[in-house]
Amino acid sequence: MINLGSYLAISFALFVCGILVMIARKNIIAMLLGIELILNASALNFAAYTKFTNNNLDGHIVSLFIIVIAAAEAAVGLGIVIRFFQLRESIHIDDAATLQN
């Protein structure tokens, strides 16, 4: 029986995975994907909560918006990554460490 708990568990797993990707992967594209994971985790949360506890549409709306914005963010992010790649011939995150205090 699928209940709220399982949804939350999945979303939490997604969230953790996203964070771990952000932390551990060195490939920038992969990191952008990590962001997607995190966003999706919350989107899933919104949907699940709406379904099981709250009987209003807020959650659905929010998750829709999340999808849109995730797309926009990914677009911008990729653009920047491309620019970065043009300049450095690399999408390795460690090459983005010239700004040091």
Added chain:
Amino acid sequence: MDYTLSTVAPIVLIPFFAFVLNAFIVKKFTKLAVAISTGAIFVSFLFALRIFMDFMNVYSVGYYIHKTFTWFDLSAGSHVFKVNMGIYIDNMTAVMLLMVTGAATLIHVFSTWYMHDDPRFGRFFVYLSLFTSAMLGLVLSDNLLSVFIFWELMGFCSYSLIGFYYEKEGAGNASMKAFMTTRVGDVFFLLGILALWSVVGNVTFVDIYKAIGAGAFNNLYALGIPLATFAGVSVFLGTMGKSAQVPLQVWLPDAMWGPTPCSALIHAATMVAAGVYLSLRMYPLMELGHMLPFIAVIGGITAFGAATIALVQTDIKAVLAYSTISQLGYMVIGIGVGSYNASFMHLITHAVFKACLFLSAGSVIHSIHCQEMPQMGGLRKKLPYTFFAMLLCCFAIAGVPFFSGFVSKDRILGDALVLALTNANHIYKLVALLGFGGAFLTAFYMFRMLFLTFFGEPRDHHIYDHAHDEHLGWNSNVPLLILSLFTLGLFYSGSFTGQGEVNLFGSKNEWFSTLIHKPDATSLHHFSEYKAEEFGSVDTRDKVQLTPAVYDENHGMSEHVAHEIHQIHHIGAILSIIIAFCGIFLAYSMYIKKSVNPGWWTSTFANWTKALKNKYYFDDLYVGKIIQKGLLPFNDLLSRFDMGFFDKYAIDGWASVNRWAFTISKWFDNTIIDSGMVDGTGASVRMMNVVLRTVQSGKIQMYFIVIVVVLAGYVWTLSF
């Protein structure tokens, strides 16, 4: 007569205004300035004489003048605090005034001759005026605070006068030494003033006497010491500084750096006298504080020790300087053994003959431009008047009968002897011993000086031949002769021997011991009805009311006791006469008859001689050890600590603390988080997930880790 601003104040103010005026005009009109100072002091002498005469007319122990005015007043609301200044004249003051003004006048006159060729002729008189006015102010003061003020002013004057030849390095040292050494005493004197103030509420002499009489000091303590003793010791330390008692005597010999007349002033009339005068004024306090034995011993040591040092001095002024210290020692002994009047008398007599001696020495130096006795000799023919004056003074200081020194010193020694024989406290025996020994030495070294200077054959013919002959001159040697005249005993005792057999001034004989009122415990109650008057108000007391003083053979003691005392006094007198003549004879046989060879003594007691020549190593101890080795290095250390350590690390440290924080945080970022945490997480991740093989760190990922960790931390703290 009424004692108001117009009759007393001029004694101080005329010389002071002379000083102020001269300070401005001295550069242009030197001669005028000199004339003004000398005239000023002479005028104040006349005023003093007037007062003295008045007191002699009244001739009563209880006669006094006490005028006060408010200097400043801090009373506000419930708090009452006002500081009064005023004049207090009793017989003692009257005599002091006469002595100071008289001696000062003669010294001024002499200086017009002595300093005449000096480039800073005028300036010297400026200082002299300030100096004398300060001393007069001190004598007239009715309270310790103003005493202290003038006392310090004198310190300043002596500083300027000793450093008068400021291009000489030595003068600078000497003047600083003089000021600092006396300053040590002064500071304690101030402490004493504070202590008295805290009890009495002001520091007027009379009020202090009243307080003591009323037992206000009973079971009061300061720092665990009985307050009377505390205050007494502090005040007496002031005396020790100014009157050059051991161990603060070091400055007085160096005071010779000043011109000779100013030495005369310092040694005779003003500076050193002030110290003893203070102790005399504070006698009740000393008595109350049970300090008399202590004082007596200090005096004894000073009297004897200084005399021994004088033995080996070859500089004529040095001999006189040490004789001064030793004579001051006698005065202090006098205070210590309770012979108040005699001590005071010795102050006066000594002032006179010591002034005379210094002026004579000055005249000698002026004529031969040399101070070393070994190079003198036979000057008797060249300087007859000076020789005559000096001879009389030597008799006086040696304590030959019919001379003032005998009258005063003999009484001090007599009283010392009395205490030595009768008093339970055996310390007085030592005091008496030192006293008589000192008397012997005094006689010896004074005549040694006399013989070396004036007798025998000239040892340095070059100097001798260039010495110009002395002619009688109103300002060159007349002052000496006048002073030497007053070395006769009868001016002080009214009789030649000083034992009151011969009635010279009718009933006025023994006026010193009759008029001067010894404020000891038994007689303090006299002061209970003393009262001060506002300045300017006419003195209304009808002097006829005052009971004239009469000379009491027994000093108020019972016939029997007085008889015993007199017995001892006579013994003492005879003893001191014998001693004096022994000393003179020894000197005679050494330096005239040459029957005894001084060289043998010096060679036999070589170490002693060395010690004496080095003044018992006091200077080495103070300057060499304490200051050079102790104080200055400590100061260096302290200032190094202050700027080099405290400021650098403790204060500027705070600036660098921030930098540390900055660097540490950086190091934290790079080392701990980067390598440690990132790789650590990486390891855990590797175990978790095989997909992530090689784990590297990137700066931004480090950021994420920090965020995650912090968030976790927050979550943890907030929710559990």
Added chain:
Amino acid sequence: MYLNYLANVGRYIPELLLVVLMIGIIILETTYAEDEKNKKYVFILTCVGLVATFASLVANMSGKAEAIFSNSMIIDPFSTVMKMVMVLGTLGAVYLSTISKDIYESLKTEFIIMAIGVLIGGMILASANNMLMLYLGIETLSIISYVMASLKKNDERSSEAGLKYALFGGVSSGIMLFGMSHMFGVLGTIQFSGMAANIAKLDHTQMLIMMPSFVLFFAGIGYKIAAVPFHMWSPDVYEGSPTPVTTFFAIVPKLAGISALIRVTMIFFLTPSALRVGWVGLMMIMAALTMTVGNVTAIGQKSVKRMLAYSSISHAGIMIAGLVMINDIGVRAVVFYGITYLFMTLVAFYVTSIVQDKYGNDHFERFQGLIYRYPFMGIVMSVVMFSLTGLPPLAGFVAKFNILNALINSKYYSLAIILALNSVISAFYYLKIVRLMTLKTQESNEEIEGFGFLNQVIIIVMTAPVLILGIFWDSIMGLAEGAKIFIK
């Protein structure tokens, strides 16, 4: 019934104006791109538009506070004042961009366009009344900011800054969103007012969920206002991106974030609750950390721009400190602080940017003996530095005084003392610049063209408030006083 969505669109004119302006400029740009002199027109148009927006905001001030678009937005004096400040900041940044050499001529229009975009986002954020609008505001703000950060196409550092900003922003907004989702789940609505109402009825387990979710939620806003530990992007981004952009970032997103934070705090935690305690504690730690870390790190910097970046972090910390007592005095203080902060930051960045343009870099040494070359600039810069230090009678002091005031009013003595000591630490590096400018003689006599008259005039005009607000701050205090939060 449907139309009443648009009933009070009149209160929304400023934002709409900006959108129109943005579109207009885009059209202008795309049509006359190659024509050189339309740059001028673009600039003029922007100025006109922004001034118009400002005017309409002023108009809004007079109207009563109300919630529009079915409570999704709130137009209240507070948000309006913050918007005004943001508009002014944008105006300043836009002018700086036109004179700065740090942006390629060809991209200046783009900068303007994006700046307006960010401004819109900020305005949404300032008056957001539900989670969605908040999220939209933050994203609008961020996404455009990423591009702005990497505006220097051919500069590695710039693009790297953009990259970092993007990744960081993505993660933190994601985290925030995750927190939001749980809050929504527990509280059952995304309307702030509704959520606030429901907080009271939570049981223990729900509380256990709420606490972490609030923390996560705070991460999003905290990253916008660069509160420690979400600040690490900001020095890099500030340094990497062109100076006008840095200026812009230092003002608009920060203030937007602050205003959002204020609104959230005021709505959720006005009534005492277990959450409030936690939140206030979070805020206090955050404020203390942000101040201290910002200041301490600023000391070691070599580049003035970077130093200003860190100092702006510490100022954010001070503003957060104005929130811990959740009352109007605090809000008033923060609003006033925002206003003064705007002018001080603008002037500081202007001078820095111009110096940087003259000398190629903005290291401290470049400022040596500035006062002997440009007395006015030197004086102005020192004034601003002293003001940032918090020395009377300058605006910075009054602002700090107000924050202290609010803190001590609610008995937060410890935080007050930390704040006080922090301003001493800040004196270290602010004085450093003043010292270099005034006490040192210039290191090189190389001849370089001056600031330019107009620029000097503008800078002095912008400094005037710093002086005036220091002495006659009564009226502005009145304005800030009026900037009450409207809760519906």
Added chain:
Amino acid sequence: MHGLDLLSWILWMPIIGVLGVLLLPNEKTTAIKTWALINTIITFALTLVLWSKFNQDIPGMQQALSVRIPWIPQFHIYYALGVDGISLPMILLTGLLFMLCILSSWTQIKKSIKAYFALLLLLQSTVLGVFMSLDFFLFYVYWEVMLLPMFFLIGVWGGENREYAAVKFFLYTFFGSILMLVGIVALYYVTGQSENSFNILALSGGKFTTQTLSLFGQTVSFSKLFFVFMFIGFAIKVPVFPFHTWLPHAHVQAPTAISVILAGVLLKMGTYGFLRIAFPIFPDSAKYFAHAIAWLGLINVIYGALCAMAQTDVKKLIAYSSVSHMGFVMLGLAAMTVQGMNGAVLQMFNHGTSTAMMFFMIGIIYERSHHRWIVKPDGSRGYGGLYTQLPVYSIIFIIGMFASMGLPGLSGFISEALIFIGIYEKYTTITVLALFGLLIGAAYLLWMFKRMFFGDVNPEIKNYPDMTKLEVAYMVPLCVAVILFGIWPSPILNMMKASVGQLVSLLATF
């Protein structure tokens, strides 16, 4: 009407001077100097008028002269000025010293004259503001604003190590005063943000004996905590022992006129702060900490004197002597008796004149020699034989030196004597130890004097001219003050005694 009252005139006259200086063109240096001089003379004249209007029987503030105009109504901040017996001597001193400083700067300042005089006048206004303001906020503003001109005056016109000194001075004082600010605001709220919450007079009287507050978790007494804060704030200015190290730097680096102002007036702001604010507002804590303050004062006296003795830079020596002398003031304050307090205030005034003399004299000789070594680092003597070479200079120097040494008949003595009389009743041990300060004080001054003035003429100083007419002109007033108030202190004492008495009786009730 408000704008035209005397205090405001005195306060704003220097600002008028600043504007005038700024309007004058750069190169018209004489015009600038003359204008500044005239301005300061007018200010001084106005302060004298103030003295003439001053009714010395009124213990509190002179109602006739007070000003109180709202400044920030919603915070109850007022532009409130007033003068009483404690501030009047300081105001007079300020008026006098700045006038003389303009004269001394006449020839000594060579670079960017316009800025210098503008800042100097600004400084005067701020200092006057500190001494006049009755509104705590206003006081704080003036207290802080004073830092800016000082920072630049030391930093731009100072010696070789000036920047360090300037920054140090700034940070030190800023640190102290920021803590004071916390105290001010705290008071504002403890008094319930009422009409009088920033009104120093209304605050004073020991209204805060019972309040407590929690700081980092501990519960501490309100009064004690903020007394300590304000103590630190003021102690740094005085400076009291652990906070004194900025003084030598600042003094040594600052130009002559600024050292004079620093030692003559600015140090007094610290002790004035105690008298006007810390003691009246927290009398209970003042009483509580009195013994500690006395010990600190003692440390100042001894420590400063000993450090001074080791100095070979004569200006540094005098700087340390100021530390020592301000220690006496602290002792007088700690005594909290009518003698001690009056002595302290009198000492503030007298130290102002005497130490100003010393710094002026050092500046004058520095003009000639361009170094200040008593003994040069290589061990050779820096001066020597000045007495022979510059007689007039030496005489005036002697007066100043003995005045600061506390020779009776010169101003220093009476104040020190009063302080001692005051402190003896309370703390005998401290008195005994402090007296050694007098001893050492005499020692280092005389030693310096001996090394500089006695002995044969050092060939280096052969060609030094004696004091010029201008220099004599600005030394004479100080000599007169030093001697006059040494012989006849009543004018100053009568000025202050009522107010001081009031303060003492306030302290006595706790």
